[in-house]
Amino acid sequence: MPRTSSTRAPGGAVTLQQVATAAGVSLATASRVLHGSGGRRVAEALAERVTTAAAELRYVAHAPAQSLARSRSTVVGVLVHDIADPYFAAIAAGAMDVAREHDLMVLVANTFRDPGLERDYLARLRAQRARAVLLAGSAFVGEPFAEEVAAFTESGGRVAAIGAHGAGIDTVEPDQYGGGRLVAEHLVGLGHREIGVVTGPAGLATVAQRLAGFTSVVTGPALVHADFTREGGRAATHELLRDHPGLTAIFALNDLMAAGALAALRELGRPVPEQISVAGFDDLPVATDLTPALTTVRLELADIGARAMRLLLDDEPGGRLVPAPAELVVRDSTGRASTLH
Amino acid sequence: MPRTSSTRAPGGAVTLQQVATAAGVSLATASRVLHGSGGRRVAEALAERVTTAAAELRYVAHAPAQSLARSRSTVVGVLVHDIADPYFAAIAAGAMDVAREHDLMVLVANTFRDPGLERDYLARLRAQRARAVLLAGSAFVGEPFAEEVAAFTESGGRVAAIGAHGAGIDTVEPDQYGGGRLVAEHLVGLGHREIGVVTGPAGLATVAQRLAGFTSVVTGPALVHADFTREGGRAATHELLRDHPGLTAIFALNDLMAAGALAALRELGRPVPEQISVAGFDDLPVATDLTPALTTVRLELADIGARAMRLLLDDEPGGRLVPAPAELVVRDSTGRASTLH
DNA sequence: TCGCAGGCGGAAAGCGCTTTCCACCCCCGC
DNA sequence: GCGGGGGTGGAAAGCGCTTTCCGCCTGCGA
Numbered sequence: 007m008p009r010t011s012s013t014r015a016p017g018g019a020v021t022l023q024q025v026a027t028a029a030g031v032s033l034a035t036a037s038r039v040l041h042g043s044g045g046r047r048v049a050e051a052l053a054e055r056v057t058t059a060a061a062e063l064r065y066v067a068h069a070p071a072q073s074l075a076r077s078r079s080t081v082v083g084v085l086v087h088d089i090a091d092p093y094f095a096a097i098a099a100g101a102m103d104v105a106r107e108h109d110l111m112v113l114v115a116n117t118f119r120d121p122g123l124e125r126d127y128l129a130r131l132r133a134q135r136a137r138a139v140l141l142a143g144s145a146f147v148g149e150p151f152a153e154e155v156a157a158f159t160e161s162g163g164r165v166a167a168i169g170a171h172g173a174g175i176d177t178v179e180p181d182q183y184g185g186g187r188l189v190a191e192h193l194v195g196l197g198h199r200e201i202g203v204v205t206g207p208a209g210l211a212t213v214a215q216r217l218a219g220f221t222s223v224v225t226g227p228a229l230v231h232a233d234f235t236r237e238g239g240r241a242a243t244h245e246l247l248r249d250h251p252g253l254t255a256i257f258a259l260n261d262l263m264a265a266g267a268l269a270a271l272r273e274l275g276r277p278v279p280e281q282i283s284v285a286g287f288d289d290l291p292v293a294t295d296l297t298p299a300l301t302t303v304r305l306e307l308a309d310i311g312a313r314a315m316r317l318l319l320d321d322e323p324g325g326r327l328v329p330a331p332a333e334l335v336v337r338d339s340t341g342r343a344s345t346l347h
Numbered sequence: 348m349p350r351t352s353s354t355r356a357p358g359g360a361v362t363l364q365q366v367a368t369a370a371g372v373s374l375a376t377a378s379r380v381l382h383g384s385g386g387r388r389v390a391e392a393l394a395e396r397v398t399t400a401a402a403e404l405r406y407v408a409h410a411p412a413q414s415l416a417r418s419r420s421t422v423v424g425v426l427v428h429d430i431a432d433p434y435f436a437a438i439a440a441g442a443m444d445v446a447r448e449h450d451l452m453v454l455v456a457n458t459f460r461d462p463g464l465e466r467d468y469l470a471r472l473r474a475q476r477a478r479a480v481l482l483a484g485s486a487f488v489g490e491p492f493a494e495e496v497a498a499f500t501e502s503g504g505r506v507a508a509i510g511a512h513g514a515g516i517d518t519v520e521p522d523q524y525g526g527g528r529l530v531a532e533h534l535v536g537l538g539h540r541e542i543g544v545v546t547g548p549a550g551l552a553t554v555a556q557r558l559a560g561f562t563s564v565v566t567g568p569a570l571v572h573a574d575f576t577r578e579g580g581r582a583a584t585h586e587l588l589r590d591h592p593g594l595t596a597i598f599a600l601n602d603l604m605a606a607g608a609l610a611a612l613r614e615l616g617r618p619v620p621e622q623i624s625v626a627g628f629d630d631l632p633v634a635t636d637l638t639p640a641l642t643t644v645r646l647e648l649a650d651i652g653a654r655a656m657r658l659l660l661d662d663e664p665g666g667r668l669v670p671a672p673a674e675l676v677v678r679d680s681t682g683r684a685s686t687l688h
Numbered sequence: 689t690c691g692c693a694g695g696c697g698g699a700a701a702g703c704g705c706t707t708t709c710c711a712c713c714c715c716c717g718c
Numbered sequence: 719g720c721g722g723g724g725g726t727g728g729a730a731a732g733c734g735c736t737t738t739c740c741g742c743c744t745g746c747g748a
Contacts, residue, residue, distance in 0.1 A: 019476070019502040021704060032728045037706060046707090049726070064498045066474040070414035071704035074733045079411060081454070081475075090440035090649070092433060099431035102457045106464075111471060113422070114455045116443045123447075130452060133407040134422075135360070157405050161360040236632065265636045291577065295606045297638030308431070362734060373698045378736060387737090390696070412734035415703045 100311030185332030186219025239263025441652030527560025580604025
């Protein structure tokens with residue numbers, strides 16, 4: 007018979023009371039020793055008896071009970087559109103790193119850009135009394151969602167966002183506009199005049215900003231919508247070239263779609279960059295492995311995630327706006343506009 | 348002044364008691380209406396008053412309090428080595444999908460293969476009284492970790508793993524061995540005899556199994572260790588070819604390293620597959636976008652994650668082993684062994 | 689008309705922890 | 719030698735919810 011059977015509660019977990027009893031002290035003393043916030047000290051000898059007993063019993067505090075008693079939990083939420091998208095995975099990783107430094111656990115919610123799910127998850131994060139929530143995407147819009155956010159902050163939680171600036175919400179704002187502009191200037195500098203843009207889901211602030219930056223330089227580019235996925239980018243590129251065969255460059259609003267664009271151009275037998283140039287956005291790891299290596303805009307995604315999490319966890323007043331730079335990374339997928347068209 | 352200021356508790360959140368009062372019923376009745384497990388019914392009229400009041404006050408139950416009272420929580424944990432690695436991201440996404448169907452929230456812990464962190468996170472998941480935890484990687488080994496797992500199950504949580512079969516633990520076992528074997532047979536069938544293998548971190552069961560499958564066909568291949576990253580694969584490939592210039596094929600034990608291998612070969616001016624073939628493992632989305640498109644072994648990662656989560660959440664006795672198939676996907680990076688060496 | 693059963697609302701006892709407040713002990717100073 | 723004060727342990731009151739048990743009320747049968 008395992009030694010633990012006499013010390014473990016039948017239901018399973020060890021309670022503080024058991025530790026206290028084993029150490030021969032009161033519940034209060036045990037609590038002070040193990041979780042005391044320094045306000046009150048316990049004599050050396052007793053403290054050691056308690057810690058020893060706790061270790062022997064493999065005691066870990068019941069976090070929900072602690073949350074209840076302290077009325078503050080140790081979890082934070084991260085809302086992402088899709089954790090399998092490397093863009094969000096990188097942001098989440100950065101955020102989780104910082105959370106760990108603060109001894110917090112991270113609840114990740116995959117919303118698939120479904121507004122209903124977004125609200126639902128936010129409500130459930132509120133139910134968990136999550137200390138804070140990071141909105142790692144900019145599709146979170148609309149009145150009902152804003153109400154949910156308000157309810158969250160009103161019940162004492164902090165909210166920060168990446169890329170979408172709401173009133174009173176801390177925001178890390180990647181320079182989407184500037185990135186789009188950099189691409190435009192780069193392409194124009196190479197002599198391109200007929201440029202098509204593969205945009206993302208309508209309504210995404212990210213899309214609007216990247217596009218706005220681009221059109222601040224190149225007016226009236228050919229546009230086609232896709233869904234921020236590789237396949238979407240591929241299909242959109244076919245469509246784009248069918249309708250506008252004279253294009254000499256394509257700007258895909260993210261790297262996933264740029265990969266699709268390159269695939270489509272390969273299928274069409276259009277050499278890149280000799281006949282047509284392609285640029286992306288995000289500088290995902292895949293960008294270097296594409297052929298030709300992708301010219302794109304670098305966002306320090308992990309860093310962005312980390313900074314957003316820091317905004318959530320310090321105790322400064324909210325409403326701050328932290329800019330994150332976008333940097334053009336020129337690789338082999340862009341070249342001088344071909345003169346023969 | 349916002350209308351809510353009179354109804355909201357100053358501290359923030361709305362409590363059930365407030366809802367009950369607003370509806371003019373007792374706490375018990377409100378609880379039965381809103382969270383009743385069907386065991387007991389409340390008259391229609393009262394129920395409606397309660398739900399209305401709850402909606403108006405934007406009430407959401409205090410999850411920690413609920414966990415405490417019911418002594419079961421609504422969170423599950425997923426332990427991954429690195430969520431930014433597409434392999435784990437895909438598994439996590441599949442798992443999270445199933446969790447959502449069960450109305451559970453997912454706590455994701457990034458361990459970076461640090462044994463200390465793995466144990467620590469597992470203890471904290473136990474502290475949260477997570478209903479279950481999915482070990483989405485096979486590096487979780489060693490006595491201390493096994494003890495932590497035991498403590499977790501003893502305190503009433505379920506544990507499932509991907510790829511590492513432990514006693515009493517539900518496991519989804521991707522056919523790593525078979526996949527390695529498929530690659531070997533494929534390469535041998537193409538006439539390759541001098542094959543190098545870029546392996547992963549020592550001690551990973553995944554690595555051992557893929558390699559074992561491979562060496563069951565090809566004995567004594569040249570080996571070099573890397574760390575499952577693209578850069579590691581690149582460096583390892585350089586090393587491999589320095590020491591074994593006559594290799595006609597390279598098997599990288601995952602796609603990330605295969606991407607690095609292709610980069611290295613490009614740097615060396617060795618055409619793939621004309622002069623040397625390359626195969627990977629996992630069939631990450633990037634595989635199709637590499638040049639040449641990568642021959643690899645497909646694992647249905649999202650499905651694997653989903654199945655593992657289902658194992659965790661049904662109430663069957665543990666210790667099951669669910670195999671997941673591995674399938675060879677032949678693309679352009681492998682070809683007949685060059686006769687000139 | 690009275691009795692009883694069935695149905696349904698409410699009081700209250702926890703769930704495991706924190707934290708306030710009280711009581712005790714010891715030591716010091718006068 | 720006695721009173722008081724500082725320090726430290728313990729009792730107990732919650733935190734917000736679930737759930738058992740109790741008791742009331744209604745309606746039906748005799």
